[in-house]
Amino acid sequence: MKNIKSRLFNIFELMLIIIIGLSMKVPVQEIIFLLIIFMVVRKNSNNPMHYKSPYLCMLWTILIFTSFYILTYVNPIIAMLGAGFAALVVTGNADVNDTFMFSNDDESKYREMKKFIQENRDTEIIKEYEKIIKILNQKYEKRYKIDFYKVFILEFYERKTFKQIIEETNLKDNKEVTKALDIISMSFNTYLQTKNEYGEIAI
Amino acid sequence: MNNFLMSFFLGILPDVIFLSLFIIFAKSIKTKRTILFILLLIDYIATLIIYRYQTLFYILFIIIEYIILKILYKKDIELIDSFVITFPFLILFLTSCLYYFLIPNYMIACIIHKITLLLLIFLVKNKINIAYKKYKHFWNRNKKEVRKIKSITLRNISLILMYIFIFLSDLVCIYIMNVG
Numbered sequence: 001m002k003n004i005k006s007r008l009f010n011i012f013e014l015m016l017i018i019i020i021g022l023s024m025k026v027p028v029q030e031i032i033f034l035l036i037i038f039m040v041v042r043k044n045s046n047n048p049m050h051y052k053s054p055y056l057c058m059l060w061t062i063l064i065f066t067s068f069y070i071l072t073y074v075n076p077i078i079a080m081l082g083a084g085f086a087a088l089v090v091t092g093n094a095d096v097n098d099t100f101m102f103s104n105d106d107e108s109k110y111r112e113m114k115k116f117i118q119e120n121r122d123t124e125i126i127k128e129y130e131k132i133i134k135i136l137n138q139k140y141e142k143r144y145k146i147d148f149y150k151v152f153i154l155e156f157y158e159r160k161t162f163k164q165i166i167e168e169t170n171l172k173d174n175k176e177v178t179k180a181l182d183i184i185s186m187s188f189n190t191y192l193q194t195k196n197e198y199g200e201i202a203i
Numbered sequence: 204m205n206n207f208l209m210s211f212f213l214g215i216l217p218d219v220i221f222l223s224l225f226i227i228f229a230k231s232i233k234t235k236r237t238i239l240f241i242l243l244l245i246d247y248i249a250t251l252i253i254y255r256y257q258t259l260f261y262i263l264f265i266i267i268e269y270i271i272l273k274i275l276y277k278k279d280i281e282l283i284d285s286f287v288i289t290f291p292f293l294i295l296f297l298t299s300c301l302y303y304f305l306i307p308n309y310m311i312a313c314i315i316h317k318i319t320l321l322l323l324i325f326l327v328k329n330k331i332n333i334a335y336k337k338y339k340h341f342w343n344r345n346k347k348e349v350r351k352i353k354s355i356t357l358r359n360i361s362l363i364l365m366y367i368f369i370f371l372s373d374l375v376c377i378y379i380m381n382v383g
Binding site: 049050051060063064067068070071073074075078082085086088089090093094095096121153157158164 | 231233258259262278281282283329339342343344353354355356358359361362363366367369370373
């Protein structure tokens with residue numbers, strides 16, 4: 001029964017989309033092409049996204065299709081390409097890989113340091129620390145086999161993931177990245193403690 | 204020749220500087236900035252020669268810009284960045300329309316427009332990156348967190364805005380072609 005209801009709702013939604021297209025004077029064949037392209041791309045994409053509420057789903061589908069219809073005034077081919085692109089964007093294929101920067105940062109061991117550097121970027125205190133880490137690098141790079149300066153830049157300026165840091169440095173695994181970051185964060189904390197006005201960053 | 208120089212220094216060059224700076228500030232790009240700028244300049248001129256005053260100019264430029272970024276920065280460029288590329292175009296387009304209708308003298312309008320745009324981008328350069336990170340943060344689904352906007356809604360809004368921009372740019376291109 002629930003299935004029949006949902007099927008009826010889908011048919012109603014489809015009818016509504018077609019009626020809107022016709023009322024906007026979009027040729028029937030273009031409406032059909034847009035529907036087919038959108039459905040086929042979405043069906044064949046990885047992990048399509050859905051709304052929990054069917055009404056919300058209907059509302060946004062109508063809005064999206066209205067924008068395709070508007071595009072047909074420019075060029076039907078562009079509208080069809082737009083439909084394919086839209087179908088792809090509302091699936092897992094468009095997900096950002098290194099996402100949840102902020103939420104992950106809440107659990108990150110170096111979150112306070114990241115936040116501090118983010119807020120004080122391009123200030124004298126950070127520039128001065130850059131010089132310190134360069135000296136640290138000169139002295140200990142050979143012993144620890146870690147380019148501290150590069151790891152510092154990748155982690156705190158470019159906010160790369162551990163995986164990306166491993167790819168861009170000679171570090172072998174997450175353990176080595178953590179080791180490098182521990183040394184950097186301890187040196188940073190020590191540096192900050194010498195600057196009384198900035199206090200201490202919990203690490 | 205004079206016309207080309209004027210259009211280069213008052214139109215192409217400031218536009219490309221604005222578009223490159225926007226993406227550089229948004230994504231905090233630290234490497235290959237000069238090559239990015241040069242490639243975007245070539246892209247802009249080539250696309251302009253092919254599709255002058257046509258909507259296809261915007262579409263083609265955005266597609267080529269995305270490809271350039273993908274080649275230069277590989278994994279760091281994802282589908283979300285196609286919207287980040289479109290956004291400065293939207294600003295460029297809306298402000299140029301505004302100045303065009305507000306200031307009757309085209310040359311003065313053009314100069315003021317470009318100067319204000321470049322000044323503005325330097326004034327808000329840190330905010331662009333923060334806004335980009337927030338946009339990126341809301342882009343993926345996250346069931347653990349209660350959010351003001353759903354990921355799918357954000358994507359739908361971005362798409363609709365992009366398509367409306369294409370449509371509006373088409374209207375303006377037709378208007379310019381008719382007015383001359």
